[in-house]
Amino acid sequence: MAEEEGEKEVTLLGTWSSPFVLRVKWALRIKGVEYTYVEEDLRNKSPQLLQYNPVHKKVPVLVHRGRAIAESSVILHYIDEAWPHHPLLPHHPYEKAMARFWCKFEDDKLSPPLWRVLTTQAEEQREAQASAIESLGLLENELEGKKFFGGQTIGLVDVWFGALAYIIPIYEEITGLKLVEQRKLPRLCRWMEEFLSSPAVEGTLPPKDMLLPRYAAMREAFLAKAKRPEQQ
């Protein structure tokens, strides 16, 4: 009996602030999968983390039936395939491919300029802002006629982009720069509200009063480092 329970057991290793971990939490919630959450201290990594993710030593790591899966994209696909109800990916191969494309787009064309908006200033920051807004414009187009990127319900792309819904306002507050303006990106604004208030997401977000100083400190650290290039 204990062995059977152990086999079904799902464990998620994560940190409270990681948007990558949140993606996995949202996916598990959508699927209705019960799991044990283990908070890791990345400055003092547990033997369990090092054993389950020896290659990258990072979170999130999902452990299911004693076997570990790392990398949030790999984990999300795994969750969708291991628990096929409430599918995250569309059924049709072309639509599935397009969903994967948007996830890669976020990695390549949205995350990097957003990160530069947070961590740079002056000309470099303005360029990053323009680049991020251009990419966000493509997302705006993609939302035409849809409540979520996944259609009427939250799908893989919504889960993948989801962290932007709470991180972008934080970046805007810290930097004083506008990224998602209601009049320019109305569908994206509405999506952010719908996503954050959905049952899968409600109550999962890290507290803003802890996140804001954390990201503000990152900005300070990067700006200070940029002033001392010879010490890099």
Place this chain on the structure above:
Amino acid sequence: MAEVKLLGKWPCPYVLRARVALQLKKVEYEYLEEELGGKSELLLKSNPVHKKIPVLIHRGRPLCESLIIVQYIDEAWLAAPSLLPASAHDRAFHRFWAAYFDDKLSPLLTRLRNGERGRANEEAAEGVKLLEEAFVRLSEGKGFFGGDEIGYLDITIGCHLGWIRVTERLMGFKLIEEAKVPGLAGWAERFCAHEAVQGIMPETEKLMEIFQLAQIHMKRSKR
């Protein structure tokens, strides 16, 4: 028969991934060679976001990003072989190591080709050793990461073998050496000799030429 076109450039390992997948599935396709250093109108129209190859056009609908294309080929043409394994867990294993290769090893190989040495050499050797372990685990004594037949991970890594060999020549140092990584060494030979790969994998000599030309061009444009 549905029309399939693939836009590519012959030296590009990412294009090779799409071609090997199509060949394995015995899909008839029209291969359109893009000019090196240029971008055709069809390319710019089909991939306006990234403007990069490979682009697969199936029934008039374009797709880009090599691994997304490979998965699409696997899902749209259900004939054997299956490129990804059946179990969710094994699929996760293929995807994890594919991401590892693209995110960690491939950029490292580029750095090594561009002359970086020291710690980069060690990292490359460690990375190859990890792949050896992954090969032993996934192949279960058979010829490929996919088992009896080439699969997703074989395609991901195997299509870079030409460029891996270029890197080895430039380094004067073998990364995939039989004495150190016997599993991978045997696998590399089998992959290159496979009928789906053999006719289309570019010769290492020609890749070396292209690389050296590109280096000269880069140095000239920096002056």
